[in-house]
Amino acid sequence: MRRADTIASEIEEAILTGEFADGDRLDEHRLADRFGVSRTPVREALLKLAQSGLVEHAPRRGVFVRHPGPVELIEMFEVMAEIEALCGRLAARRISDAALDELRAANARCRAALGRGDADAYYAENEGFHRIVYRESGNGFLASEAGRLHRRLQPFRRLQLRARGRMAQSMAEHEAVVDALAAGDAERAAAALRGHVAVQGEKFHDLMAGLRRAAL
Numbered sequence: 467m468r469r470a471d472t473i474a475s476e477i478e479e480a481i482l483t484g485e486f487a488d489g490d491r492l493d494e495h496r497l498a499d500r501f502g503v504s505r506t507p508v509r510e511a512l513l514k515l516a517q518s519g520l521v522e523h524a525p526r527r528g529v530f531v532r533h534p535g536p537v538e539l540i541e542m543f544e545v546m547a548e549i550e551a552l553c554g555r556l557a558a559r560r561i562s563d564a565a566l567d568e569l570r571a572a573n574a575r576c577r578a579a580l581g582r583g584d585a586d587a588y589y590a591e592n593e594g595f596h597r598i599v600y601r602e603s604g605n606g607f608l609a610s611e612a613g614r615l616h617r618r619l620q621p622f623r624r625l626q627l628r629a630r631g632r633m634a635q636s637m638a639e640h641e642a643v644v645d646a647l648a649a650g651d652a653e654r655a656a657a658a659l660r661g662h663v664a665v666q667g668e669k670f671h672d673l674m675a676g677l678r679r680a681a682l
Contacts, residue, residue, distance in 0.1 A: 468507075469507045471511070471514070473501050474515055476501070478621050478624075482624075486531050488531055488533040489531060489532075490531045491528050493528070494512070494529075518621055539622060542619055544664065546663050551656040552608060552656070553602075553608060553609070553612055553659065554599060554646070555652045555655060556603040556604055556605060556652075557602040557603045557604075558654075560602060565598055566648055569595060569599070569647070572598065573640050573641065575591040576636075577637060585628050589623065589627055597613065599659070600613060600616075602647075642658040
């Protein structure tokens with residue numbers, strides 16, 4: 467992993483665990499000292515975090531932590547769920563046998579991470595799983611938009627996996643997605659992905675509880 471990516475992950479963790487609160491200014495010089503690097507990888511890391519919306523660049527003022535509110539979060543997840551459903555619907559008609567093998571291999575790596583109780587490793591493999599589905603939709607524009615919103619929601623999708631039992635539930639949902647795609651069942655694939663991504667009911671409460679704990 468590139469140093470900038472590692473720094474971005476560590477800053478993201480510090481934000482989600484409450485070390486950096488909403489509205490805090492992130493000073494490049496202090497962060498460079500903290501990580502023992504020049505300002506260049508820190509600047510790259512902050513640009514990456516800005517893509518997820520977790521920080522904002524204010525001209526001539528600096529970079530500030532920004533936590534989206536609950537309404538904004540649920541709106542973004544609603545859109546993400548529908549975009550993933552569309553990817554699944556198209557992929558069910560277009561996915562190749564080789565890509566199905568890729569999905570099964572990604573699932574096996576997710577299962578291994580689940581066995582270790584490693585939520586971050588699970589998320590990394592989960593990300594690869596979803597990107598295969600995006601690609602196999604056969605629609606480059608849709609895949610690009612799905613990837614963009616996926617990056618925007620990355621910190622919150624990772625946080626959601628830390629809720630007790632969520633990784634195992636996610637794993638079962640992955641299996642349902644693969645089964646539907648392998649069967650070429652477009653509607654079942656769409657429904658499986660929509661349900662997998664949507665943060666409704668208990669999942670949304672778990673996500674917001676995690677964010678509240680981070681803010682304390």
